[in-house]
Amino acid sequence: MKMNLLAGLMMTISIGVNVQAKESNALQIIPEPQKTVLSAGQFTLSGTTVVVCNPSDDSKSVGDNLVGIIQNSLGVECRISDKYAPHQSAIVLTINKNSAANPEAYQLKIEHSKILISASSAQGLFYGVQTLRQMLPVQKTGAGTCSLPCLTITDEPRFAYRGLHLDVSRHFFDKAFIFKYIDLMAMYKFNKFHWHLTDDQGWRIEVKKYPKLTSVSSVRVDCKGDTVKGFYTQQDIREVVAYAASRYVEVIPEIEMPGHAQAALAAFPALSCSGGPFKVETTWGVFNDVFCAGNDKTFDFLCDVLDEVIPLFPGKYFHIGGDECPKVRWERCVKCQARIKAESLKNEHELQGYFMRRIEKHLMEKGKKMIGWEEILEGGVSKTATVMSWTSVKGGLKAASLGNEVVMCPQKECYFDHCQGVEAEEPPSFGHGQFLPLKSVYNFDPIPAAMPADQRKFVLGGQANVWSEHIPDTRQVEYMLFPRALAMSECLWSDPGKKNFERFECKVALHTERLRSMGVVVADSWNRASTKEKWEKLQPKGL
Numbered sequence: 001m002k003m004n005l006l007a008g009l010m011m012t013i014s015i016g017v018n019v020q021a022k023e024s025n026a027l028q029i030i031p032e033p034q035k036t037v038l039s040a041g042q043f044t045l046s047g048t049t050v051v052v053c054n055p056s057d058d059s060k061s062v063g064d065n066l067v068g069i070i071q072n073s074l075g076v077e078c079r080i081s082d083k084y085a086p087h088q089s090a091i092v093l094t095i096n097k098n099s100a101a102n103p104e105a106y107q108l109k110i111e112h113s114k115i116l117i118s119a120s121s122a123q124g125l126f127y128g129v130q131t132l133r134q135m136l137p138v139q140k141t142g143a144g145t146c147s148l149p150c151l152t153i154t155d156e157p158r159f160a161y162r163g164l165h166l167d168v169s170r171h172f173f174d175k176a177f178i179f180k181y182i183d184l185m186a187m188y189k190f191n192k193f194h195w196h197l198t199d200d201q202g203w204r205i206e207v208k209k210y211p212k213l214t215s216v217s218s219v220r221v222d223c224k225g226d227t228v229k230g231f232y233t234q235q236d237i238r239e240v241v242a243y244a245a246s247r248y249v250e251v252i253p254e255i256e257m258p259g260h261a262q263a264a265l266a267a268f269p270a271l272s273c274s275g276g277p278f279k280v281e282t283t284w285g286v287f288n289d290v291f292c293a294g295n296d297k298t299f300d301f302l303c304d305v306l307d308e309v310i311p312l313f314p315g316k317y318f319h320i321g322g323d324e325c326p327k328v329r330w331e332r333c334v335k336c337q338a339r340i341k342a343e344s345l346k347n348e349h350e351l352q353g354y355f356m357r358r359i360e361k362h363l364m365e366k367g368k369k370m371i372g373w374e375e376i377l378e379g380g381v382s383k384t385a386t387v388m389s390w391t392s393v394k395g396g397l398k399a400a401s402l403g404n405e406v407v408m409c410p411q412k413e414c415y416f417d418h419c420q421g422v423e424a425e426e427p428p429s430f431g432h433g434q435f436l437p438l439k440s441v442y443n444f445d446p447i448p449a450a451m452p453a454d455q456r457k458f459v460l461g462g463q464a465n466v467w468s469e470h471i472p473d474t475r476q477v478e479y480m481l482f483p484r485a486l487a488m489s490e491c492l493w494s495d496p497g498k499k500n501f502e503r504f505e506c507k508v509a510l511h512t513e514r515l516r517s518m519g520v521v522v523a524d525s526w527n528r529a530s531t532k533e534k535w536e537k538l539q540p541k542g543l
């Protein structure tokens with residue numbers, strides 16, 4: 001009898017837990033945590049809950065962030081305290097400075113009367129808070145209270161580099177949107193914002209020494225006669241960088257060279273091989289007029305630009321582009337040919353190598369690590385450069401075999417300007433026939449199966465790229481980003497062994513609701529029969 005009672009009791013607990021689990025947001029975290037152990041009971045979060053942190057370390061700023069999140073969700077303002085009183089309803093934030101754990105790792109423990117979030121750094125603590133945030137009600141309730149199931153989450157990222165990119169050259173998105181972008185990134189534990197600031201169609205960053213870069217290079221009149229313009233002042237940039245830093249996001253600026261430079265050449269035609277004239281480009285593609293590699297004035301100009309831009313970005317990396325640089329002008333340029341001779345280079349590809357290495361030297365003198373698109377492998381790359389592999393994973397495989405660090409963003413899985421459903425049912429996107437549905441993103445692994453085990457350590461992580469040729473406004477950026485960014489965040493953070501697309505789809509439905517309630521546009525394309533059918537059709541048939 002006694003045994004039966006106990007068994008019955010156990011069953012009630014386990015049914016209780018299951019029912020609770022099914023209904024709870026707590027088990028629908030994106031990116032999926034490494035380990036979640038559910039236990040019986042629940043914690044009630046309310047206005048009387050105290051957020052406990054140590055005023056003498058960075059837990060205080062994370063605590064302030066948490067108070068804001070709770071206020072926003074439940075409509076109550078929790079008090080911050082530096083002392084924990086037993087039996088008080090509390091969320092205790094602790095930084096264990098002496099711990100050798102990954103600074104991005106955290107533990108989140110929900111008990112009956114308190115929640116404990118601990119990490120070895122404020123960044124880890126911040127991620128614990130982001131996880132807790134996803135457990136709060138999806139809609140702002142203003143109810144003043146909510147229940148959370150008792151559990152323990154032990155979590156850390158798979159990759160240190162978890163990037164999202166945004167092209168602000170082809171279309172310009174203002175500072176307010178960049179803040180929103182960074183907020184959304186942080187919510188899903190991305191930590192690198194690759195800001196594509198210059199290209200043929202627009203230069204978007206103020207350089208005081210060269211005011212024409214903004215007065216001329218940031219303005220174009222498109223084929224419909226509409227003016228597309230905009231740039232960030234240095235003050236704007238400082239604000240964005242500080243905002244990102246408070247959310248543990250490093251901003252990586254990109255200044256494109258030697259190709260994709262026509263906007264700059266429109267203002268400074270003397271830095272090209274032919275001397276111009278040029279206009280800020282109004283169509284899309286790859287253009288032949290690039291910076292002249294034989295003219296020392298090109299390097300003087302670029303180093304001046306870098307010298308002004310570098311101090312605005314305290315992060316480790318600086319992106320110098322390097323992609324899609326046609327060599328036709330260099331082939332016919334007296335100065336470029338003289339440079340090839342003087343430097344004993346074999347051809348124009350080696351001239352590109354010379355260009356990149358000369359710029360890298362300057363960056364290194366200023367304490368920056370150069371990162372560039374895979375074409376920087378052309379004509380010899382230095383060991384210290386980081387390579388972004390974009391046309392496929394091949395560039396990344398080659399870079400890793402040379403011992404260079406790699407960020408994987410192969411277009412087949414990481415180009416969010418590509419169509420996410422059947423083309424006729426989607427807004428205009430890049431190219432024709434490009435198809436990148438949610439499921440393909442979800443199946444992305446930054447470590448290709450073909451990569452030898454001893455080279456895998458060179459893969460820092462991955463990134464999704466949002467090129468904006470066909471993205472005229474911020475609503476469209478959000479549409480292209482979500483829900484695919486959710487899949488990318490799992491690819492970069494979570495254990496690939498635990499991937500399960502059906503489970504992920506359920507989470508996406510919940511997160512769609514949450515994001516929409518925050519005013520974010522989220523595409524439904526993944527959930528259409530036509531998208532699923534197209535995806536199935538494209539799968540290789542079994543043997």
Ligand code: TNX
Nearest residue numbers: 323324373390415417430467
């Ligand atoms: C290739 S990726 C480019 C961009 C385009 C993009 C469109 C890369 C390094 N270059 O200039 O915007 O394709 O998908």
